[in-house]
Amino acid sequence: MTTHHFSTEVDSGPTAELAVEAHGLVKVFGDQRAVDGVDLVVRRGEVFGVLGPNGAGKTTMLKMLATLLPIDGGEGSIFGVDVRTNPHVVRQLLGVTGQYASVDENLTATENLVLFGRLQGLSRPAARETAARLLTQFGLEEAATKQIAQFSGGMRRRLDLAASLITRPPLIFLDEPTTGLDPRTRGQMWTTIRELVEQGSTILLTTQYLDEADQLADRIAVIDQGRKVAEGTSDELKSSVGRSTLQLQLVSADDIPVAASIAERLIGESPVLTPEARRMNIALQRSDQAVDVLVGLREQQIHIDSVTVQKPSLDEVFLALTGHDTGEGGADTDPPTGRDSNDLEAVR
Amino acid sequence: MSTMTRTPELHPAANLPTRVSLADTLSQTMTMAWRAMLKMRRNFEQFFDVTLQPLLFTAMFAVIFGGAVSGDVSSYLPILIPGLIAQTVMTACVATGVQLREDMDKGVFDRFRVLPISRIAPLAGPMVADTLRYAIAATLTFATGIAMGYRPGGGVVGLTGAIVLAVFTGWSLAWVFTWFGTVGKSAQIVQGYSLMVMFPLTFLSNAFVPASTLPDWLQTFVKLNPVSHVVSAVRSLANEGTITAEVGWSVLALAIVVAIFAPLSVRSFKRKI
Numbered sequence: 313m314t315t316h317h318f319s320t321e322v323d324s325g326p327t328a329e330l331a332v333e334a335h336g337l338v339k340v341f342g343d344q345r346a347v348d349g350v351d352l353v354v355r356r357g358e359v360f361g362v363l364g365p366n367g368a369g370k371t372t373m374l375k376m377l378a379t380l381l382p383i384d385g386g387e388g389s390i391f392g393v394d395v396r397t398n399p400h401v402v403r404q405l406l407g408v409t410g411q412y413a414s415v416d417e418n419l420t421a422t423e424n425l426v427l428f429g430r431l432q433g434l435s436r437p438a439a440r441e442t443a444a445r446l447l448t449q450f451g452l453e454e455a456a457t458k459q460i461a462q463f464s465g466g467m468r469r470r471l472d473l474a475a476s477l478i479t480r481p482p483l484i485f486l487d488e489p490t491t492g493l494d495p496r497t498r499g500q501m502w503t504t505i506r507e508l509v510e511q512g513s514t515i516l517l518t519t520q521y522l523d524e525a526d527q528l529a530d531r532i533a534v535i536d537q538g539r540k541v542a543e544g545t546s547d548e549l550k551s552s553v554g555r556s557t558l559q560l561q562l563v564s565a566d567d568i569p570v571a572a573s574i575a576e577r578l579i580g581e582s583p584v585l586t587p588e589a590r591r592m593n594i595a596l597q598r599s600d601q602a603v604d605v606l607v608g609l610r611e612q613q614i615h616i617d618s619v620t621v622q623k624p625s626l627d628e629v630f631l632a633l634t635g636h637d638t639g640e641g642g643a644d645t646d647p648p649t650g651r652d653s654n655d656l657e658a659v660r
Numbered sequence: 661m662s663t664m665t666r667t668p669e670l671h672p673a674a675n676l677p678t679r680v681s682l683a684d685t686l687s688q689t690m691t692m693a694w695r696a697m698l699k700m701r702r703n704f705e706q707f708f709d710v711t712l713q714p715l716l717f718t719a720m721f722a723v724i725f726g727g728a729v730s731g732d733v734s735s736y737l738p739i740l741i742p743g744l745i746a747q748t749v750m751t752a753c754v755a756t757g758v759q760l761r762e763d764m765d766k767g768v769f770d771r772f773r774v775l776p777i778s779r780i781a782p783l784a785g786p787m788v789a790d791t792l793r794y795a796i797a798a799t800l801t802f803a804t805g806i807a808m809g810y811r812p813g814g815g816v817v818g819l820t821g822a823i824v825l826a827v828f829t830g831w832s833l834a835w836v837f838t839w840f841g842t843v844g845k846s847a848q849i850v851q852g853y854s855l856m857v858m859f860p861l862t863f864l865s866n867a868f869v870p871a872s873t874l875p876d877w878l879q880t881f882v883k884l885n886p887v888s889h890v891v892s893a894v895r896s897l898a899n900e901g902t903i904t905a906e907v908g909w910s911v912l913a914l915a916i917v918v919a920i921f922a923p924l925s926v927r928s929f930k931r932k933i
Contacts, residue, residue: 378774382931391672401676403776414767418699430691431777433684459702475771482672 331356331391331483331514332377338385339372339538346372348538349386354516356391356482359509361529362518363630369538370518371411374487377516378408390483407476407484411491415460415471421447422456424471429478446474450504466497473504484508486517490524502527522627536634549629557622558594558602563615565590574608590617685778692785700789709755710797714748718804721868729869737810741801742822742894743867746887748797749830750862754854756790757837761850764841764929780926783842787834794830798823802898814901822897825910829890832914835921842928867891886913 332354339347347369354360362370375381377388379399388395390402415424422443429439447453450470460468469489476484489505490498505528509515519525525532526546534542534549542549562571568587575583575594579601583594594605602621609616624632680688700706722740726733760783763769772782802812802819812819837854844850864881865871865888871879882888893906 380770380773393673398678400679400776401673403774404676405672406774408771408774410767410770414769414771416695416699416768417766418702419695423695423698427691427695428771428775430694431688431772431775431781433687 329356330354330389331358332360332388332516333392334373334377334386334388336386337373337376337383337388339369339376339381340384345538347376350533350535350538350540352377352388352533352540354483354514356514357512358530359505359515359517359528361525361532362516362535363520363522363525363532364518364535365520365634368535370520370535371487373535374408374485374516374518378406378485379403380408404479405481405483407479407481409469409473409476409484409486409489411488415468415475417461418459420457420459421452421463421471424460425475425478428475432479434478442478446477450474464497466493466500469493469497469501470504473501477508483514483516486515488518488520491520498524522630534630534633541633542629550624552629555624556596556599556602557624558596558605559618559620559622560592560594560605560609561617561619562590562592563617567614568592570612571609571614574612574614575605578604578608596621680776680778685781688777688781689784689788692781693788694785696786696789697792700792706755706759707793707796710748710752710793711800713751714744714797714800715804717748718744718801719808722805722808725868734809737805737808738812738895738899739870740868741805741810741812742891742898743862743865744805745798745801745822745826745894746829746865746867746891747862748801749794749826750833750858750887752790752793752797753830753834753837754851754858755793756787756834757839757841757844757854758847758851760786760838760841761844761847765847779930780922783838783925783929787831787838790834791827791831794827795823797830798826812898814898818897818899818901821901821903822894825890825893825897825907829910829914832918833886835918835925839921839925839928842925861885861887865891886910886917889913 330353332352334350334352337347337350337352338345350369350373352360352362352373362373364370372381376383377390377395379395379402383396390405393401393405395402416427419427422440425443425446426436426439429442430436434442444453444456447456450473452467452471452474455463455467460471463471473486473489486505490501493501502524505515505517509528515528517525517528529546531543531545532549533540542552544552560571562568565587568585568590572583572585572592575592579594579596581595583592585592596602599621602619606616606619718741721744722733722736725740726736730736730739763786769782802810802823806812814822836857837850840850840853840857844853864878865885866882867887871882871888874882889906889910893904893910896902896904896906
């Protein structure tokens with residue numbers, strides 16, 4: 313499996329400009345290489361998305377960088393501080409929000425935040441003040457005196473995120489921040505994350521939702537079976553699989569064979585046909601080849617009902633890069649917004 | 661968003677301490693103890709083993725073994741009560757380890773691990789809170805005994821000394837069960853291991869019967885068992901109000917237990933995923 317690099321190499325500035333720098337990270341569980349030589353560079357101030365299906369090694373990678381798991385091979389540093397040799401300093405630079413809310417069930421929201429504040433050296437009044445401020449900021453003030461056991465999933469996640477922000481760490485790890493949340497709560501979480509970004513936090517985010525990576529991340533690394541298979545911006549990833557698709561619907565199904573042969577002559581590739589819907593899909597090297605096809609059809613008096621030129625979605629990117637889909641599915645795990653409207657560029 | 665221009669500022673890692681100071685470790689441990697107390701207050705059943713058990717066991721053991729061991733109940737009480745204190749405190753220690761295991765399985769421990777705090781604080785905090793439970797257990801056992809006719813010759817001072825020693829015993833031995841808590845795969849397994857250690861330690865001691873009634877080879881074990889020293893020390897403190905060499909041996913044996921099991925616990929806690 314080769315790694316496709318689309319971004320220009322990060323210029324070698326002072327290491328503090330790199331929030332995360334990892335080379336050849338390896339984690340072995342038994343005879344399985346859960347993380348198998350991953351390089352990762354996150355610049356200060358950016359949102360970096362690690363995208364991959366369940367079990368791809370995303371969380372394992374994050375845990376190694378967060379000092380929660382020993383690194384079996386390679387090296388990692390946070391703002392230039394080695395994770396292996398200096399875990400205590402790394403922990404002071406990091407806020408981590410896990411896949412499952414890591415707050416105390418038996419304590420109230422306020423008690424949780426005071427606990428984490430006190431542990432990190434805040435005085436009792438300062439810890440209470442910070443707790444109150446964060447609860448207001450995350451819309452949890454009404455639940456301040458409730459035990460977490462009574463919280464909804466979304467409230468727990470928000471409290472968990474609030475707990476990661478007590479000391480305003482310069483780098484935040486978000487491990488699948490919206491997995492298992494309903495669409496509305498997921499939207500709220502996205503808003504919260506965007507606000508953090510506006511305040512200048514650097515964020516390393518893992519997700520199995522293409523949509524989420526697309527919406528939130530400046531750059532994305534695609535991880536599959538412990539390896540990085542691609543990296544770049546969402547647009548770069550999409551244009552890597554290349555090719556846009558010209559989707560045509562004809563007025564008459566009878567014209568389909570003729571239209572297909574015209575397209576094949578002009579583009580050099582046979583289109584995918586669905587005659588019963590009067591549709592044909594033509595893969596394009598460049599989007600403006602669409603015009604050639606349309607002109608060719610007009611010359612043969614073939615009438616067209618609708619025309620769309622579509623860039624590939626991240627789903628298709630993922631399929632093309634890994635040979636399988638993301639494994640997401642089922643009504644409860646579908647992202648709230650449908651296909652990203654930015655992907656669609658209608659030409660009429 | 662990705663290319664925010666920043667004025668030159670300090671390296672984010674500049675001037676950050678590379679290790680936790682002793683003062684911070686202590687204050688973090690006390691914060692963890694505060695958390696454990698909050699939890700105890702919300703879950704009152706946690707006190708059953710240190711409230712109901714002393715009442716029940718004292719009455720039961722006195723009536724069952726009193727006649728056989730000492731001829732009658734009231735002359736057995738001075739032997740039994742210190743032994744029962746050791747046993748009740750040990751039972752409470754087992755709960756410390758089991759509860760730690762349950763606690764560690766919860767998400768909040770992931771956060772404790774990733775916070776820049778001392779690795780010993782999440783373990784030591786609950787143990788500090790549990791000293792309250794040991795104190796309750798020891799006091800109630802004495803109280804039940806006194807209600808049944810036990811007249812400790814050591815008076816208030818002797819009893820207080822005995823309770824303090826019992827609490828220290830509980831705190832020290834809890835490190836053994838805390839270590840089980842950090843290595844056991846589940847709370848049930850931890851409980852199983854702990855009981856396998858707890859029962860021989862309490863019953864293969866002089867807690868309930870005089871060691872002289874045991875076979876020779878067992879007497880050797882009984883003499884080496886730290887619980888025997890604690891029981892003897894508590895007897896002399898409570899019954900006579902005297903501080904014997906047994907107090908010294910107890911403290912020494914308990915200190916050795918802590919010196920071995922505290923580092924072991926922290927090490928396996930650090931390793932735990």
